[in-house]
Amino acid sequence: MRKTFNLLFICLIALYGWIGYQVIHTTDLPQCQPKGSLSDVAEEVIAIPLKTNGHCSLNKIKMIKRDREDIFLVSDRQLYHFNSSGQFLGQITAHLPGTRQPVELVDYAVDPVHDRLVVIGTGHEVYYYDYDGQLLFQSILPQDASWKTFGHMAYYNNHLWTTIDLVNSENKQAPSIEQWLYKFDLYFNEVGKRKLDVADLGRMDINYKTGTEIAVKNGHVYVQAPSLQPAHILNDTLYLINSNQLTITEDYAKILPLQIGTRFLISTHYDPTLPERSYTFCYDQRRTKAYHVQGGLDDNFYKTGKILELQSIDLQSNTYCYYKSGKELAYSFPDLTNKDNPVLFIVKMKA
Known part of the structure; x- marks a missing residue:
């Protein structure tokens, strides 16, 4: 009798949980637009044509970071330095001193306090450069046998933060992969760490991109x-809001599908091999309105077409960027050719 009662009690809890999930997901849903333009979410967009010369000819660019008037970006695993006018200031990574061996970059962080760049190479070596590209010193990442892969690295509050996939071998028959957030000092001495879990979205079978990003809120x-x-x-966003999971605390250990800006909650993903999975999602917390656009927002500032890759350029997720090249620039930059460097666009989100 007692077992029957316990079983009925568990079933009742599950039923109420399912009903609660359906209520959250089917009532008072905000308006969700399948189309959207950049002006719907952006206050201003600044275009920075990256100057082309014999020392700097770029194709695709990524990992764009900024410190005041200094802009850094990666192309073909090399790190380049521009100013806010697009003037080329130098290539940070080139050849190792006294060798012809190139430095191939995996990730980097900008240390704005010391005007320094922390670069991780393909062999787990660490290089410290000043903004002029002068190699200050180099070291090696700590060696931990349980570390499998490094995620993207970020500088915040005089520390370096990164996610690391660890191999948990407690069960030797079936070792598992765990994701941890590590806090290091500027020389990769461990200061703290915490195990990460995917955020509760009120449903099973959650799938997210393996490449994580570091962000900051409050x-x-x-x-x-x-x-x-x-x-x-959209349903996931509403569930996170209603379950109060977007309040970030000092020991927060959930992997969120959203970047939390002052006004907008944003998720954007681009996969050239699976275009049906490429999208930009923006939830306007002030107007309780959402834009969910497959293929990206339309650039109605400079008429460059859809913005396939919208990248956050600040940890607080209020400034984003994208780049365009070639024919997409014909309307606003008719003098540029396919041989010229891309144009970088800095997007300031509405407050």
Whole structure:
């Protein structure tokens, strides 16, 4: 009799949980637009044509970071330095001193306090450069046998933060992979760490991009990875809001599908091999209105077409960037050719 009662009690809890999930997901849903333009979310967009010369000819660029008037970006695993006018100031990574061996970059962080760049190479070596590209010194990452892969690195509050996939071998028959957020000092001495779990979205079968990003809200660090299930993104956002999971605390250990800006919650993902999974999602917390656009927002500032890759350029997720090249620039930059460097666009989100 007691077992029957316990079983009925568990079933009742599950039923109420399911009903609660359906209520959250089917009532008072905000308006969700399948189309959207950059002006719907952006206050201003600044175009920076990256100057082309014999020392700097770029194709695709990524990992764009900024410190005041200094802009850094990566192309073909090399790190370049421009100013806010697009003037080329130098290539940071080139050849190792006294060798012809190139430095191939995996990731880097900008240390604005010391005007320094912390670069991780393909062999787990660490290089410290000044903004002029002068190699200050180099070292090696700590060696931990349980570390499998490093995520993207970020500088915040005089520390370096990164996610690391660890191999948990407690069960030797079936070792598992765990994701941890590490806090290091500027020389990769461990200061703290915490195990990460995917945020509770009120549903099973959660799939997100493996490459995580570091972000900051109210002075606290959290981890974001865009959802690979865009059909769920609006419902997931509402669930996170209603369950109060977007309040970031000092020891926050959830992987969120959203970047939390002052006004907008944003998730954007681009996969050229699976275009049906490429999307930009923006939830306007002030107007309780959402834009969920497959393929990206339309650039109605400079008429460059859809913005396939919208990248956050600040940890607080209020400034984003994208780049365009070639024919996409014909309307606003008719003098540029396919041989010229891309144009970088800095997007300031509405407050």
